[in-house]
Amino acid sequence: xxxxxLDAMGGDFAPQATVSGALLALGELDAAHTxxxxxxxAIIEAELTRQLDGEHKALASHRPRISIVEAPEVIGADEKxxxxxxxxxxxxxxVGLKLQAGGQSDAFVSAGxxxxxxxxxxxxxxLHTGLKRPAIATIxxxxxxxxxxxxxxxxxxxxxxxxxxxxxxxSIYAExxxxxxxxxxxxxxxxxxxxxxxxxAKEAHQLLTTSGVNFIGNVEGRDLPVGACDRGPFDxxxxxxxxxxxxxxxYEAIAPAxxxxxxxxxxxxxxLGAALAHLDxxxxxxxxxLGVRGISIISHGKSSPKxxxxxxKVAVRAVESRMDEHIGRRLQPSExxxx
Amino acid sequence: xxxxxLDAMGGDFAPQATVSGALLALGELDAAHTxxxxxxxAIIEAELTRQLDGEHKALASHRPRISIVEAPEVIGADEKxxxxxxxxxxxxxxVGLKLQAGGQSDAFVSAGxxxxxxxxxxxxxxLHTGLKRPAIATIxxxxxxxxxxxxxxxxxxxxxxxxxxxxxxxSIYAExxxxxxxxxxxxxxxxxxxxxxxxxAKEAHQLLTTSGVNFIGNVEGRDLPVGACDRGPFDxxxxxxxxxxxxxxxYEAIAPAxxxxxxxxxxxxxxLGAALAHLDxxxxxxxxxLGVRGISIISHGKSSPKxxxxxxKVAVRAVESRMDEHIGRRLQPSExxxx
Numbered sequence: 001x002x003x004x005x006l007d008a009m010g011g012d013f014a015p016q017a018t019v020s021g022a023l024l025a026l027g028e029l030d031a032a033h034t035x036x037x038x039x040x041x042a043i044i045e046a047e048l049t050r051q052l053d054g055e056h057k058a059l060a061s062h063r064p065r066i067s068i069v070e071a072p073e074v075i076g077a078d079e080k081x082x083x084x085x086x087x088x089x090x091x092x093x094x095v096g097l098k099l100q101a102g103g104q105s106d107a108f109v110s111a112g113x114x115x116x117x118x119x120x121x122x123x124x125x126x127l128h129t130g131l132k133r134p135a136i137a138t139i140x141x142x143x144x145x146x147x148x149x150x151x152x153x154x155x156x157x158x159x160x161x162x163x164x165x166x167x168x169x170x171s172i173y174a175e176x177x178x179x180x181x182x183x184x185x186x187x188x189x190x191x192x193x194x195x196x197x198x199x200x201a202k203e204a205h206q207l208l209t210t211s212g213v214n215f216i217g218n219v220e221g222r223d224l225p226v227g228a229c230d231r232g233p234f235d236x237x238x239x240x241x242x243x244x245x246x247x248x249x250x251y252e253a254i255a256p257a258x259x260x261x262x263x264x265x266x267x268x269x270x271x272l273g274a275a276l277a278h279l280d281x282x283x284x285x286x287x288x289x290l291g292v293r294g295i296s297i298i299s300h301g302k303s304s305p306k307x308x309x310x311x312x313k314v315a316v317r318a319v320e321s322r323m324d325e326h327i328g329r330r331l332q333p334s335e336x337x338x339x
Numbered sequence: 340x341x342x343x344x345l346d347a348m349g350g351d352f353a354p355q356a357t358v359s360g361a362l363l364a365l366g367e368l369d370a371a372h373t374x375x376x377x378x379x380x381a382i383i384e385a386e387l388t389r390q391l392d393g394e395h396k397a398l399a400s401h402r403p404r405i406s407i408v409e410a411p412e413v414i415g416a417d418e419k420x421x422x423x424x425x426x427x428x429x430x431x432x433x434v435g436l437k438l439q440a441g442g443q444s445d446a447f448v449s450a451g452x453x454x455x456x457x458x459x460x461x462x463x464x465x466l467h468t469g470l471k472r473p474a475i476a477t478i479x480x481x482x483x484x485x486x487x488x489x490x491x492x493x494x495x496x497x498x499x500x501x502x503x504x505x506x507x508x509x510s511i512y513a514e515x516x517x518x519x520x521x522x523x524x525x526x527x528x529x530x531x532x533x534x535x536x537x538x539x540a541k542e543a544h545q546l547l548t549t550s551g552v553n554f555i556g557n558v559e560g561r562d563l564p565v566g567a568c569d570r571g572p573f574d575x576x577x578x579x580x581x582x583x584x585x586x587x588x589x590y591e592a593i594a595p596a597x598x599x600x601x602x603x604x605x606x607x608x609x610x611l612g613a614a615l616a617h618l619d620x621x622x623x624x625x626x627x628x629l630g631v632r633g634i635s636i637i638s639h640g641k642s643s644p645k646x647x648x649x650x651x652k653v654a655v656r657a658v659e660s661r662m663d664e665h666i667g668r669r670l671q672p673s674e675x676x677x678x
Contacts (some may be wrong), residue, residue, distance in 0.1 A: 100621055143596045152528060156537040190492060190584040198495040198581045221588030224595035242537045245529040247589060249560030256594055257482045257564035258615070265614030267606060275604030276597070 001032040004312055009040035009092040010112025011263060011308075012301050015039065015047045016109070020272040021308025023051060026062035028309070031338070033316055036105055038069045038096040059127035071095035072215060077301055082117035085123065096254040097124040100294050107315035109286060117296060118289055125294035130331045133188045134291035135166045136241070136298060137173045138248055139284040142227030142311055147234060148183075149173050149224075151241040152287065158240035160203035163187070167213045168330055169290040170236035176321035177288075177314060183235035186219030192229065194218070200240065200281040208238075221247075254280045261270045285310030288318060295324055340371040341658040343437040343651055344444040347378035348413045349451025350647075352638050354378065354386045357450070360647025362390060365401035368630035371439070372655055375444055377408045377435040391542040392602075408477045416640055420454035422661075424462065432456060436463040437632050445632035446654035448625060456629055456635060457493055464633035472497070473630035474505045475580070475637060476512045477587055478623040481566030486573060487513050487522075490580040491587045491626065497579035499542035502526070507577035507669055508629040510615045515660035516627075516653060522574035525558030527582060531568070533557070539579065560586075594618045623647030627657060634663055 004025075008018045022035045037044050045068060052060045072092040076085045085094055093116055099105040101124050110117050122134060135151035148170045156164060167185045174183035187205055191198040194205045195219060209217045216234050223229040224237065225246065239247070255276055264271050285307045286297035295318045299311045318324070342468055343364075347357045376383050384407060391399045396612045412422045412430040426431055433591040440463050447455050458534040461473060474490035474647035487509045494501060506524045513522035526544055528536040533544045535557060547554045555573050563576065563586065578586070594615055602608050624646045634657045636648045657663070 071582055141545075143600060156529065156540075179354040188496065188585060190588075198579075201495075201581070221590075222592035223588050225593045239585075240537075242529055242540070243585055245559040245576035246527060246578075246582055246586060249529075250563050250586060250589065251593075254564045254590075255597075258597060261482060261617075262611070262614050265610065267610060267614065271604065271606060272601070275601050275606065277599075289437075 001035060002106045002316045003104070004184050004251055004315045005036040005038050005069070005108045006094040006308070006312065007092045007096050007108070007110035007112050008037040008044050009071075010110040011299065011303050012077070013090065013303070014095060014111065017021050017045055017303060017305050017308055019044065019047045020056065020305035021303070021312065022066060023056045023059045023303055024309040025312035026065050027059050029273060029313065029316060031065070032191050034065045034067065035312065036067050036098070036099065038071050039074070039092040040273070041068050041070045041071060048295050051113065064242050069095060069099060075113050075116050077113050079113060081113065081119040083111065084116045085120045091152065094120055094124070097121060097294070097296065101125060105298065105320045109297040109299060109300055109308070109311045111299035111308060116299055117298055121289050121292045121294065121296040125292040125296070127291055128293055128328045131165055131291045132162050134289050135169055136287050136288040137170055137290050138244075140224065140251060141279050142225055144227040144233055146178065146284070147227045149248060150177065150236070150238060150290065151244050153241045154289065155241040156313050163200060163238050163240065164205035164207040164211050164289075166238045167208055167211065167236065168216070170238060170306055171213055171289060172323060172326050172330060173233040173288065176269045176323040176326060178235070180235045180296060182214050184216050184233065185213045185235040185236040185238060186216050186223070186229065188239035189218035189220065189235050192218045201275040202269065204238070205222050224325050256335060266330035268295050283310055284314070286314050288314070293328065295319060341445045341655045342375060342443070342652045344374050344375040344377050344408070344438050344447045345647070345651065346431045346447070346449035346451050347376040347383050347436050348431040348643050349449040350638065350640055351416070353450065354382055354579045354648055356642060356644050358383065358386045358390055360642070360651060361405060362395045362398045362401060363644055363648040364651035365404050367399050368652065368655060370404070374403045374651065375406050375408050375438065376530035377410050377438070378431040379411060380407050380409045380415070387600045387658065393535055395626045397675070408434060408575065411456035414452050414455050418454065418455065420458040422542055423452065424456045431461070433459055436460060436633070436635065438622055440464060445658045446636065448636040448638060448643060448647070448650045448654050449611045450640055450647060452662055453637055456637055460628050460633065460635040464631040466474065467667045467670050470504055470630045471501050473628050476624050476629050477583070477626040479563065479587070479590065480618050481564055483566040485517065485623070488518060488583055488587065489575070489577060489629065490583050492584040492630065494580040497539060499539050499546050500578050502539060502579065503546040503550050505577045506547055506550065506554070508666060509577060511662060511665045511669060512627065512629060513574040515662040515665060516656050517574065519574045521553050521640035522576040523555050523572065524577060525551045525562070525568065525573040527561065527576050527578035528557035531557045531559065539620070547618065565596050566653055570642045573586050578592070582641060588674050590619060621646035622649055623653070625653050627653070629666065632663065632667065
């Protein structure tokens with residue numbers, strides 16, 4: 001049983017998309033799971049009523065599984081993260097996270113201001129002992145199987161220790177959420193030889209070799225679309241948040257650009273859409289901020305109801321698999337041995 | 340009139356691809372241009388004879404425009420650059436570059452060991468005064484127009500000054516080779532706001548604002564496939580060689596991966612190939628190492644005859660447009676004013 005808090009006010013299409021995403025998720029999740037819509041009660045209540053009388057009439061039976069948690073303030077997409085979370089302690093973002101810290105909720109999902117969500121998650125939950133930085137873990141669709149890319153934007157300047165910790169965080173995510181046993185980890189680099197790359201990558205390669213993760217060595221840009229290098233497939237790719245963010249946004253934009261070109265060339269749009277359905281990001285919905293003592297799922301500001309539904313499902317899997325506990329334990333192997 | 344030296348022994352398919360590329364180029368270039376095939380004379384001679392008796396019979400009239408320059412040694416693709424150029428002063432790579440330094444050639448093209456070509460180019464030509472590092476400038480096809488991406492792999496750790504110099508190098512390349520007037524330059528970053536990015540990118544943004552280049556500000560990964568950001572199209576994108584190399588290899592691999600998926604889904608391969616022809620890298624053939632006092636064009640080790648033909652044509656354009664002179668002048672504006 002999981003109680004998932006959703007920032008009802010977060011994202012470009014809130015509250016329509018958030019309320020709709022919550023109803024769709026409840027329609028697919030086991031009956032034991034519940035959703036807490038956090039935000040301005042009157043607005044949420046009105047939107048819920050409208051949708052349950054309208055497009056989601058068929059989901060009306062799930063209404064009792066929704067509770068509304070009042071949060072009078074909203075953090076805007078363009079607000080500076082630090083100032084926003086200090087100044088708006090009653091925002092849906094901060095209230096939603098504190099609900100979990102106080103034991104009244106099991107996970108938090110938001111499509112709002114990403115910087116504010118990261119900052120507030122670190123402040124409210126704190127990092128696991130021994131961890132230097134949290135990382136955003138994003139799923140990349142490939143020709144073979146989806147892979148985990150991290151960090152995809154939380155840290156722009158990373159040292160080798162952080163990259164090595166990201167390898168652990170990504171491994172646990174791949175195990176718990178994607179169901180991969182003993183996930184294979186690659187280090188994103190500009191050549192396969194250990195001596196290739198910038199200072200951080202070269203040192204990270206050395207650290208990863210003896211870290212205990214299932215390290216396949218360096219992988220290159222050309223290996224990402226196939227999810228495999230010459231030495232075999234991989235499940236997790238580690239890089240700093242600058243490179244990860246560039247790659248992720250680049251990838252997200254290529255499929256639509258290519259689709260546009262191909263449709264103009266007279267190729268049937270429906271056929272294309274079906275063939276490239278595996279590249280649809282909304283099926284993954286949200287990327288967890290890994291490393292904080294809690295579950296905080298970051299969704300794209302432009303998330304559709306479908307994307308939010310899937311983010312809520314990711315949150316449930318994270319709770320059920322006890323991902324956060326596994327991360328805490330893996331980062332403190334001595335405690336694990338002692339327990 | 341340009342005399343282009345080609346490393347006849349360089350690349351995975353040499354000397355077949357190099358000799359063939361040279362003949363194809365001569366068939367398309369003005370009669371005043373000549374090619375120097377640098378390498379083991381007997382091997383080159385035999386391959387030339389074979390092709391002129393065979394597949395390139397129709398190009399036999401161009402034979403007088405080819406000279407062979409003996410170079411008994413060959414640098415292998417896997418040799419360490421530094422040791423290779425010190426130990427093999429009679430290699431086709433070093434001999435070909437020295438030909439130009441000695442005034443007997445105007446440009447050098449190689450599909451051989453890229454690291455060795457970069458190192459040897461810097462040693463033989465030296466850098467232009469005031470320049471910190473050379474950069475590899477690669478053409479990226481986009482949905483709108485081809486753009487210049489640099490650095491795409493020469494420098495893995497770059498500071499803000501280098502990034503700013505790359506902006507100048509890329510601008511001159513876009514002007515001279517792509518024919519763009521007053522080229523628009525973007526800084527690859529993880530957000531459009533000036534304060535976004537890692538330390539180097541943030542400082543580079545400031546420097547670029549007052550540098551005199553036609554700076555459009557930060558561009559993001561999502562802007563690359565379209566060659567435009569919200570503020571308009573751009574001609575040049577600047578980044579460090581780590582990010583540039585990852586992006587470039589990623590891009591090169593995506594079209595084939597997607598084509599494979601679409602063909603499997605039953606979409607006609609020929610129709611796809613025609614629609615995506617603009618993504619074919621072999622049409623650009625080679626990427627100049629910008630910043631050295633000379634023309635050194637780097638081609639992919641897997642270059643086809645067509646790719647090498649196009650690299651030779653890029654070399655001719657670089658010579659005719661006096662690109663190298665423009666770079667030297669732009670880096671020393673005071674001298675330009677005084678001359």
